[in-house]
Protein backbone atom coordinates (compact mmCIF):
# COMPACT_ATOMS: atom_id res chain seq x y z
CA UNK A 1 0.00 0.00 0.00
CA UNK A 2 1.34 3.44 -0.93
CA UNK A 3 0.87 6.06 1.77
CA UNK A 4 0.48 9.72 0.96
CA UNK A 5 2.48 12.35 2.83
CA UNK A 6 2.31 16.06 2.13
CA UNK A 7 4.65 18.86 3.21
CA UNK A 8 3.37 22.39 3.73
CA UNK A 9 5.77 25.20 4.53
CA UNK A 10 5.47 28.93 5.02
CA UNK A 11 9.19 29.68 5.14
CA UNK A 12 11.51 31.49 2.76
CA UNK A 13 12.27 29.65 -0.48
CA UNK A 14 15.17 27.18 -0.05
CA UNK A 15 15.67 28.25 3.54
CA UNK A 16 15.40 26.64 6.97
CA UNK A 17 11.71 25.67 7.16
CA UNK A 18 11.75 24.33 3.61
CA UNK A 19 15.04 22.43 4.08
CA UNK A 20 13.99 20.75 7.33
CA UNK A 21 10.64 19.85 5.80
CA UNK A 22 12.32 18.34 2.74
CA UNK A 23 14.66 16.31 4.99
CA UNK A 24 11.64 14.86 6.81
CA UNK A 25 9.85 14.19 3.53
CA UNK A 26 12.95 12.41 2.15
CA UNK A 27 12.68 9.89 5.00
CA UNK A 28 9.03 9.32 4.09
CA UNK A 29 9.97 8.93 0.42
CA UNK A 30 12.68 6.40 1.35
CA UNK A 31 10.00 4.41 3.16
CA UNK A 32 7.90 4.35 -0.01
CA UNK A 33 5.47 7.22 0.55
CA UNK A 34 4.06 9.31 -2.27
CA UNK A 35 5.12 12.90 -1.59
CA UNK A 36 3.54 16.27 -2.40
CA UNK A 37 4.98 19.56 -1.14
CA UNK A 38 3.88 23.17 -1.29
CA UNK A 39 5.48 26.39 -0.18
CA UNK A 40 2.54 28.65 0.64
CA UNK A 41 4.47 31.66 -0.64
CA UNK A 42 3.88 30.28 -4.17
CA UNK A 43 0.10 30.58 -3.72
CA UNK A 44 -2.52 33.23 -3.09
CA UNK A 45 -4.15 32.76 0.30
CA UNK A 46 -6.69 35.37 1.37
CA UNK A 47 -7.74 36.18 4.93
CA UNK A 48 -10.88 34.55 6.35
CA UNK A 49 -13.53 37.30 6.15
CA UNK A 50 -15.34 36.04 9.25
CA UNK A 51 -18.58 35.81 7.26
CA UNK A 52 -19.46 32.47 8.97
CA UNK A 53 -21.35 31.32 5.84
CA UNK A 54 -19.56 27.95 6.23
CA UNK A 55 -20.56 27.34 9.83
CA UNK A 56 -24.11 28.67 9.35
CA UNK A 57 -24.59 26.09 6.59
CA UNK A 58 -22.97 23.37 8.71
CA UNK A 59 -25.46 23.97 11.51
CA UNK A 60 -28.14 23.01 8.93
CA UNK A 61 -26.15 19.95 7.82
CA UNK A 62 -25.07 21.58 4.54
CA UNK A 63 -21.63 22.11 3.01
CA UNK A 64 -21.47 25.66 1.63
CA UNK A 65 -17.71 25.62 1.07
CA UNK A 66 -15.96 28.96 1.49
CA UNK A 67 -17.01 32.24 -0.13
CA UNK A 68 -13.35 32.67 -1.19
CA UNK A 69 -13.06 29.21 -2.82
CA UNK A 70 -12.86 30.61 -6.35
CA UNK A 71 -10.80 33.66 -5.41
CA UNK A 72 -7.59 32.04 -4.20
CA UNK A 73 -5.67 28.74 -3.92
CA UNK A 74 -6.86 27.48 -0.53
CA UNK A 75 -9.37 24.98 -1.92
CA UNK A 76 -6.87 23.62 -4.47
CA UNK A 77 -4.44 22.86 -1.64
CA UNK A 78 -7.12 21.52 0.70
CA UNK A 79 -8.45 19.07 -1.92
CA UNK A 80 -5.01 17.44 -1.89
CA UNK A 81 -4.29 17.96 1.82
CA UNK A 82 -7.42 16.21 3.04
CA UNK A 83 -6.57 13.18 0.89
CA UNK A 84 -3.30 12.51 2.77
CA UNK A 85 -2.33 9.99 5.43
CA UNK A 86 -0.02 12.55 7.02
CA UNK A 87 0.98 16.19 6.64
CA UNK A 88 4.22 17.75 7.87
CA UNK A 89 4.04 21.51 8.43
CA UNK A 90 6.97 23.86 8.88
CA UNK A 91 6.90 27.57 9.60
CA UNK A 92 9.28 30.31 10.62
CA UNK A 93 8.72 32.00 13.95
CA UNK A 94 7.89 35.70 13.73
CA UNK A 95 7.29 37.54 17.01
CA UNK A 96 7.22 34.33 19.06
CA UNK A 97 4.53 32.73 16.85
CA UNK A 98 4.30 31.12 13.41
CA UNK A 99 4.42 33.71 10.60
CA UNK A 100 1.20 35.25 9.32
CA UNK A 101 1.19 33.22 6.08
CA UNK A 102 0.97 29.96 8.01
CA UNK A 103 -1.72 31.31 10.30
CA UNK A 104 -3.71 32.82 7.44
CA UNK A 105 -3.69 29.49 5.61
CA UNK A 106 -4.83 27.54 8.69
CA UNK A 107 -7.50 30.01 9.77
CA UNK A 108 -9.19 29.47 6.41
CA UNK A 109 -9.81 25.81 7.34
CA UNK A 110 -13.14 26.30 9.11
CA UNK A 111 -15.00 25.59 5.86
CA UNK A 112 -13.10 22.28 5.76
CA UNK A 113 -13.98 21.07 9.26
CA UNK A 114 -13.16 17.44 8.62
CA UNK A 115 -15.44 15.75 11.14
CA UNK A 116 -18.38 17.58 9.50
CA UNK A 117 -17.26 16.90 5.91
CA UNK A 118 -16.71 13.22 6.77
CA UNK A 119 -20.07 12.96 8.53
CA UNK A 120 -21.93 14.16 5.42
CA UNK A 121 -19.75 12.02 3.13
CA UNK A 122 -18.16 15.00 1.32
CA UNK A 123 -14.66 13.61 1.93
CA UNK A 124 -13.26 10.19 2.80
CA UNK A 125 -13.00 9.40 6.52
CA UNK A 126 -9.30 9.19 7.37
CA UNK A 127 -7.16 9.20 10.48
CA UNK A 128 -4.77 12.00 9.56
CA UNK A 129 -1.34 12.41 11.19
CA UNK A 130 0.81 15.50 11.50
CA UNK A 131 4.36 16.53 12.29
CA UNK A 132 5.20 20.15 13.15
CA UNK A 133 8.46 22.03 12.69
CA UNK A 134 8.83 25.57 14.06
CA UNK A 135 11.97 27.40 13.01
CA UNK A 136 13.50 30.43 14.69
CA UNK A 137 16.61 32.48 15.17
CA UNK A 138 16.53 32.26 18.94
CA UNK A 139 16.13 29.65 21.64
CA UNK A 140 12.73 28.66 23.05
CA UNK A 141 12.69 31.91 24.97
CA UNK A 142 11.85 33.75 21.73
CA UNK A 143 9.81 30.95 20.19
CA UNK A 144 7.57 30.54 23.21
CA UNK A 145 4.29 30.27 21.28
CA UNK A 146 5.56 28.90 17.98
CA UNK A 147 4.79 25.19 18.19
CA UNK A 148 1.84 25.86 20.47
CA UNK A 149 0.19 28.10 17.87
CA UNK A 150 0.90 25.55 15.14
CA UNK A 151 -0.71 22.86 17.31
CA UNK A 152 -3.77 25.05 17.77
CA UNK A 153 -4.16 25.15 13.99
CA UNK A 154 -4.46 21.34 13.78
CA UNK A 155 -7.83 20.87 15.50
CA UNK A 156 -10.11 21.99 12.67
CA UNK A 157 -8.78 19.37 10.30
CA UNK A 158 -8.39 16.79 13.09
CA UNK A 159 -4.67 16.17 12.56
CA UNK A 160 -3.14 13.94 15.22
CA UNK A 161 0.28 15.42 16.02
CA UNK A 162 2.78 12.62 16.71
CA UNK A 163 6.02 14.59 16.53
CA UNK A 164 7.21 18.19 16.85
CA UNK A 165 10.56 19.91 16.43
CA UNK A 166 11.52 23.33 17.71
CA UNK A 167 14.43 24.24 15.45
CA UNK A 168 16.32 26.92 17.37
CA UNK A 169 19.18 29.31 16.59
CA UNK A 170 18.98 29.20 12.80
CA UNK A 171 18.30 32.83 11.82
CA UNK A 172 20.26 32.95 8.55
CA UNK A 173 18.98 31.78 5.16
CA UNK A 174 19.56 28.01 5.08
CA UNK A 175 21.72 28.10 8.23
CA UNK A 176 20.19 24.84 9.48
CA UNK A 177 22.33 22.81 7.05
CA UNK A 178 25.30 23.46 9.35
CA UNK A 179 23.56 21.69 12.22
CA UNK A 180 23.87 17.95 11.52
CA UNK A 181 21.95 17.03 14.65
CA UNK A 182 18.99 19.16 13.58
CA UNK A 183 19.01 17.73 10.06
CA UNK A 184 19.11 14.20 11.53
CA UNK A 185 16.22 15.08 13.83
CA UNK A 186 14.16 16.26 10.85
CA UNK A 187 14.90 12.96 9.11
CA UNK A 188 13.77 11.16 12.25
CA UNK A 189 10.48 13.05 12.09
CA UNK A 190 9.87 11.56 8.66
CA UNK A 191 10.65 8.09 10.03
CA UNK A 192 8.33 8.69 12.98
CA UNK A 193 5.54 9.74 10.66
CA UNK A 194 5.95 6.54 8.64
CA UNK A 195 5.99 4.44 11.82
CA UNK A 196 2.77 6.09 12.96
CA UNK A 197 1.11 5.64 9.56
CA UNK A 198 1.78 1.90 9.74
CA UNK A 199 0.45 1.62 13.30
CA UNK A 200 -3.24 0.75 13.83
CA UNK A 201 -5.15 4.00 14.41
CA UNK A 202 -6.14 3.17 18.00
CA UNK A 203 -2.50 2.46 18.94
CA UNK A 204 -0.99 5.61 17.42
CA UNK A 205 0.79 7.71 20.00
CA UNK A 206 3.38 10.43 20.55
CA UNK A 207 6.73 9.54 18.94
CA UNK A 208 8.53 12.83 19.51
CA UNK A 209 11.06 13.57 22.24
CA UNK A 210 9.86 11.85 25.39
CA UNK A 211 10.39 14.77 27.75
CA UNK A 212 9.00 17.43 25.42
CA UNK A 213 6.73 20.05 27.00
CA UNK A 214 4.72 20.40 30.19
CA UNK A 215 1.53 18.77 29.02
CA UNK A 216 1.58 14.96 29.07
CA UNK A 217 -1.39 14.96 26.67
CA UNK A 218 -0.27 17.26 23.82
CA UNK A 219 3.35 18.05 24.81
CA UNK A 220 2.82 21.81 24.68
CA UNK A 221 4.86 24.08 26.89
CA UNK A 222 1.99 26.41 27.65
CA UNK A 223 0.07 26.25 30.92
CA UNK A 224 -2.30 28.88 32.29
CA UNK A 225 -4.15 29.38 35.56
CA UNK A 226 -7.69 28.03 35.14
CA UNK A 227 -10.82 30.21 35.27
CA UNK A 228 -14.44 29.07 35.51
CA UNK A 229 -15.71 28.13 32.05
CA UNK A 230 -19.14 28.77 30.53
CA UNK A 231 -20.55 25.49 31.85
CA UNK A 232 -19.04 25.87 35.33
CA UNK A 233 -16.11 23.51 34.75
CA UNK A 234 -12.98 24.87 36.41
CA UNK A 235 -9.41 23.65 36.79
CA UNK A 236 -6.54 24.99 38.88
CA UNK A 237 -4.24 24.84 35.86
CA UNK A 238 -5.05 24.30 32.18
CA UNK A 239 -3.01 23.41 29.12
CA UNK A 240 -3.39 26.42 26.87
CA UNK A 241 -3.27 24.23 23.76
CA UNK A 242 -5.33 21.08 24.34
CA UNK A 243 -7.45 22.38 27.22
CA UNK A 244 -6.74 19.48 29.60
CA UNK A 245 -7.01 20.54 33.23
CA UNK A 246 -5.33 19.57 36.46
CA UNK A 247 -2.78 20.85 38.90
CA UNK A 248 0.95 21.27 39.43
CA UNK A 249 2.73 18.80 41.69
CA UNK A 250 6.34 18.58 42.71
CA UNK A 251 7.74 15.13 41.88
CA UNK A 252 11.40 14.38 42.67
CA UNK A 253 12.05 18.10 43.08
CA UNK A 254 10.55 18.99 39.66
CA UNK A 255 7.21 20.64 38.90
CA UNK A 256 4.87 18.43 36.92
CA UNK A 257 1.49 19.12 35.30
CA UNK A 258 -0.82 16.35 36.51
CA UNK A 259 -4.10 16.01 34.58
CA UNK A 260 -7.15 15.48 36.81
CA UNK A 261 -7.89 11.74 36.50
CA UNK A 262 -11.66 12.31 36.83
CA UNK A 263 -12.56 15.15 34.43
CA UNK A 264 -9.24 16.62 33.34
CA UNK A 265 -9.59 15.37 29.77
CA UNK A 266 -13.21 16.45 29.35
CA UNK A 267 -12.27 19.47 27.21
CA UNK A 268 -9.40 17.80 25.33
CA UNK A 269 -9.44 19.73 22.05
CA UNK A 270 -7.35 17.08 20.30
CA UNK A 271 -10.44 14.85 20.30
CA UNK A 272 -13.69 15.26 18.34
CA UNK A 273 -15.63 14.76 21.60
CA UNK A 274 -13.69 17.51 23.37
CA UNK A 275 -14.30 19.94 20.51
CA UNK A 276 -17.99 19.05 20.46
CA UNK A 277 -18.28 20.64 23.92
CA UNK A 278 -17.03 23.89 22.39
CA UNK A 279 -19.65 23.62 19.64
CA UNK A 280 -22.22 23.27 22.45
CA UNK A 281 -20.81 26.46 23.95
CA UNK A 282 -21.14 28.32 20.62
CA UNK A 283 -24.67 26.94 20.18
CA UNK A 284 -25.60 28.35 23.58
CA UNK A 285 -23.65 31.64 23.73
CA UNK A 286 -24.08 32.73 20.12
CA UNK A 287 -27.13 30.72 19.11
CA UNK A 288 -29.56 30.54 22.02
CA UNK A 289 -28.45 33.68 23.87
CA UNK A 290 -28.11 35.92 20.82
CA UNK A 291 -29.39 34.96 17.37
CA UNK A 292 -32.36 32.96 18.65
CA UNK A 293 -33.42 35.67 21.10
CA UNK A 294 -35.26 38.50 19.26
CA UNK A 295 -35.19 40.77 22.34
CA UNK A 296 -31.39 40.53 22.63
CA UNK A 297 -30.97 41.06 18.88
CA UNK A 298 -33.16 44.21 18.99
CA UNK A 299 -31.39 45.56 22.08
CA UNK A 300 -27.94 44.97 20.56
CA UNK A 301 -28.96 46.75 17.35
CA UNK A 302 -30.11 49.78 19.38
CA UNK A 303 -26.98 49.85 21.55
CA UNK A 304 -24.68 49.40 18.52
CA UNK A 305 -26.00 52.53 16.79
CA UNK A 306 -23.97 54.86 19.01
CA UNK A 307 -20.77 53.12 17.82
CA UNK A 308 -21.86 52.99 14.18
CA UNK A 309 -22.54 56.75 14.23
CA UNK A 310 -19.25 57.60 15.92
CA UNK A 311 -16.56 58.26 13.29
CA UNK A 312 -12.85 58.97 13.82
CA UNK A 313 -10.36 60.14 11.24
CA UNK A 314 -8.38 57.23 9.72
CA UNK A 315 -4.98 57.54 8.05
Ligand SMILES: Cc1cc2nc3c(=O)[nH]c(=O)nc-3n(C[C@H](O)[C@H](O)[C@H](O)COP(=O)(O)O)c2cc1C
Nearest residue numbers: 011012015016017092093094095096136137138171
Ligand atom coordinates in the same frame (compact mmCIF):
# COMPACT_ATOMS: atom_id res chain seq x y z
C1 LIG B 1 9.60 39.66 11.07
C2 LIG B 1 10.45 38.61 11.71
C3 LIG B 1 10.27 38.29 13.03
C4 LIG B 1 11.02 37.31 13.64
N1 LIG B 1 10.77 36.97 14.94
C5 LIG B 1 11.44 35.94 15.51
C6 LIG B 1 11.12 35.54 16.84
O1 LIG B 1 10.26 36.09 17.50
N2 LIG B 1 11.81 34.50 17.36
C7 LIG B 1 12.79 33.84 16.66
O2 LIG B 1 13.37 32.89 17.20
N3 LIG B 1 13.11 34.20 15.39
C8 LIG B 1 12.46 35.23 14.80
N4 LIG B 1 12.75 35.59 13.52
C9 LIG B 1 13.80 34.85 12.77
C10 LIG B 1 13.23 33.76 11.83
O3 LIG B 1 12.39 32.91 12.53
C11 LIG B 1 14.39 32.98 11.24
O4 LIG B 1 15.10 33.83 10.38
C12 LIG B 1 14.00 31.71 10.50
O5 LIG B 1 15.15 31.04 10.12
C13 LIG B 1 13.16 31.98 9.27
O6 LIG B 1 12.81 30.75 8.69
P1 LIG B 1 13.04 30.43 7.14
O7 LIG B 1 14.53 30.47 6.92
O8 LIG B 1 12.46 29.11 6.92
O9 LIG B 1 12.32 31.49 6.38
C14 LIG B 1 12.03 36.63 12.88
C15 LIG B 1 12.24 36.97 11.56
C16 LIG B 1 11.47 37.95 10.96
C17 LIG B 1 11.70 38.28 9.51
